[in-house]
Amino acid sequence: MSQRIDYHNDPNAPAANSLVPSVNVVVTNDADEVLLIRRSDNGNWALPGGAVDLGESIPQAAIRETLEEAGITCEITGLVGTYSDPRHVIHYTSNDEVRQEFSLVLTARPISGQPTPSTESSEARWVPQHELDKYSMHSSMRMRISHHLQGDGPHIG
Secondary structure, eight states: OOOEEEEESOTTSOOOOEEOOEEEEEEBOTTOEEEEEEETTTOOEEOSEEEOOTTOOHHHHHHHHHHHHHSEEEEEEEEEEEEOOTTEEEEETTTTEEEEOOEEEEEEEEEEEOOOOOSSEEEEEEEEGGGGGGSOOOHHHHHHHHHHHHTSSOEEO
């Protein structure tokens, strides 16, 4: 089975060989719960998201990825920030691609659907904000969520 391995500030990380624009989406419901998925490729909890496909806009990619990975149709409401730290690389073992981080993190509200896993997610659920620390996730994902919760303007990095 292919895996996703995140490296951040790791001198032993493989060198990046691609740069792919991607999105993550912080979807919050009326109870201020955050939509999380458990990734099938590494078991970590994460915000829904993925690559922006040719021919689609950033908001279109965010809406598509949230529906595909979590079963929720959403409406984009804002921007958490931009994330492009070259010290964060993601190794996909299926094809030996090593991506340099390039992610835009958007906010959204749910319109319809129920959290539903997919081939890319083994679980999808609404998580109360006070329970987020209990979920195992990569530090880069935790940072994105933290930036959203702080709400002090778009992060540029």
